[in-house]
Amino acid sequence: MQNSRIFRAVTPIEDGCLKVEMETGSTVSLDMHRRMQSVRFGLLRNQEVFQSVTTDGYRLIFYRDGEEVLEIPASIFMDLLTVDRTR
Numbered sequence: 001m002q003n004s005r006i007f008r009a010v011t012p013i014e015d016g017c018l019k020v021e022m023e024t025g026s027t028v029s030l031d032m033h034r035r036m037q038s039v040r041f042g043l044l045r046n047q048e049v050f051q052s053v054t055t056d057g058y059r060l061i062f063y064r065d066g067e068e069v070l071e072i073p074a075s076i077f078m079d080l081l082t083v084d085r086t087r
Helices: 047-051 074-082
Strands: 007-013 017-022 027-031 059-064 067-073
Touching: 007 059, 027 074, 047 059, 067 074
Parallel strands: none
Antiparallel strands: 007 017, 017 027, 059 067
């Protein structure tokens, strides 16, 4: 089995949302606004960190001062899309 890339591109958009282009050609909008209130994703309240998002095809990666500070692997990304753990 080949370890295929999942993500093609990611773009930060307004109100704490990420536009994620999948390798399949689909585009997904992931709203991180409420999740930013959690300890796990609290770093994303810093706009510099949120705006730094990029992907290596397997993870969404966030940076501060050139250093990786947070990653969202594909498995966690899918969990964020399907389960609301903020309630």
